[in-house]
Amino acid sequence: MNVLIHISFFKLKSLYKISTEWKASNIIKNIASLIVFCGFAIGAYYSTRIATDYLIDTAKLGLFLLHRFLSMLLFVYFISINVGNIIVSYVTFYRSPEMYYYLTKPLSHRNLFIIKFLDNFFYSSTMFFLIALAVLLGYGSHFDMPWIFYLHTMFFMLLPFMLIAGCLAVITLLFVMRFADVLGVWKIILILVLIYLGSLFGYFSLTSPVRLVSAVMQHYPHVDQYFGYLDPAIAKYLPNYWIAESLYWMMKGESSFALSYTILLNIATIFIFIIMVVVGEKLFYPSWIASLSLHGKQSFKLPVFKIFSLLKPPVLEKQTSVLLKKEILQFLREPSQWIHFGIISILIFTFIVSVANINLKQNLPFLQTVSYMVLLLFNAFLIASIALRFVYPSVSIEGSNLWQVLTAPISRSKIYWLKFIIAITPILLISEILVIFSHRSLWEYPILIQSASIIMMGVAIAMVGLNFGAGSFFSDFREKNPIRIASSQSATVTFLVSLFYLSIIVALTFYPFMNYFQYILRGESFNKSLLLYGMTSVFALSIVLGVISIWIGFRAFKRDYI
């Protein structure tokens, strides 16, 4: 225990020293963090408050349904934390140079495992925790809950809940790494993807929100009563259900029921944590050793990649060609990059398949505008997430190797622009593909497709520009791991700026689109210039955001290389 405290103390001290270093980028980062976090927290608080007010007071949804929806949201939240932890913990456990240092010290493998787990968990889950606090404040304020409610929910419910997700993620990873050598990485990943997709599908099939709503609404207006008999048996074993149940009973004033679920959740957390430590003690070191041999394996020998071979004569200009090929090879040979990209591709594919079959045509212009804006926003959100994950770290991951390029006879502006072009090309392509597929049911309205195409082009430019510029400005050449770079404090600030930008896009386009849908559905007059102004402002804003970010990033890229 003393060893754990000793190492944790020095880790925190080092983190504090790095984040409070008196550097322009740090000062800007901290001030920007504060402003953006506050803005985002206030936004999350008010959104939750308004949504809760609406669902309870206006839509008369009832406490039971509200908490069942909450349970479903918590399930998605659980899976997000779980998958996030698997990806980050792979890097923390198996790719961190720190491991070489610790393994040479008289530390038990169990202590080492716990240290790395805590490092990983707090690194990848702190942001989720803070966002959850803002949401909880919005939810609790509707019911005028006392401060003890927030303390109890955050530390005795949400924290254990997140810990369970984190522990299960690490247990999964340990087994994957231990047996990847035997079964092969690809097979294991495929099995995992299928398990996750299967559990998502299974959960939502069993808990079917539509079926639940119609069953509860049969009792309208007495929807506040408890309909626990409608819950599928398997759902009762899930931690998201326990939290939802606990909150429901708290709102009903039945503290003893609520407490029983809290106790259940905490016991389960302790139990799973112990299992994880036992599994970690047995599997961590062997899996770390196994990871070394996996690491050395050159898995990509497919003929298709020969076109990217540096050994082949260049087709493009020589410097451009080698830099381009180097970027592609690095991406394809780094498991944390292509695995994550694979997962995102599956998500995009699922999204495309789903929205291609959804009929977006509603009868009411307001509802139609809302559903259309949700669709557009989801497209834009996907682009923002991809940009954060893959574009933001692109300068930092050059790391200590950048000397090779910077001392070569090539201008820094060429290096910078080339990296930008490499980043923006696939993202522009993805954004336009998303427009085409997500508008399948709206093909008879070409004006919508044209507008969406312009908006998404603007979003792609703005998001790539913002993430590329911010990634360059806040570049951290000490960190080798792209996932950790993309989940750093400055990356989170950048993402929150992205969300702020997306909300402005919604504000700028909502009214023009509503005017258009009023014209289609009600035959009211359509002011074309309104849509034109909306599109122009979106595009102009996107260009301004992109260009300013790129310019700031370039100024930073010209700094001394340390």
Added chain:
Amino acid sequence: MIIINNLTKAFGAFKAVDSLTIEVKRGEFYGFLGPNGAGKTTTIKMMTGLYAPSSGKIIIDQFDIQKQPVEAKMSIGYIPDQPFLYEKLTGREFLFFSAGLYKMDHLLTSQRIKELIDLFEIGSWIDQRTENYSQGMRQRIVIAASLLHNPKVLIIDEPMVGLDPRSAHIVKQTLKQQSHNGVTIFMSTHSLHVAEELCDRVGIIKDGRLIFEDSTQALSLLKDGSDGRIESVFLELTK
């Protein structure tokens, strides 16, 4: 070939390099010595364009590294103190990558790589990813990459770090050969014996300032006048 004129680099209030002036003639082998933190690596980073000087000028092969960096760098082969490589590339890919940055002809690159593989005895490792290399093997690849384009100027920061005796011997022979072929070499090193063995002239830097500059023969004379050990001369000068 190399002119460093009144060069200063300050990090805040701290001057890492202070009014440094050095001139290295074509084909000369210049040893740059100094204790840890004296400003050797900072000077080299400015010479290779990794740092911008606070003031002063660096001319490489008649080109100002600040004003005409691309032209100046075309003449430079740089060997850093830490041989960081793109870990996902094989040694051979890394060499082709380096050659591409210098716009070398592909066929010529292939031939040159063959020669360098033989010279540095890296044949059995060349198609492995560099993440599997030892420090010495990385250093050999970096040195090979720096020589690919037949540079007019070699700027070297601690070339012997992490090398086994055989590798060190190969590197020393290569540097001697390069110097013999008329390549100008600017080498920072901690190894006084290496400097004594290879260099024509040495400069000693301390606290960012040049405190000694003369031929290796003059340094040997100082050594003979002392206790016969070059370390004693160095310790006395950098006291």
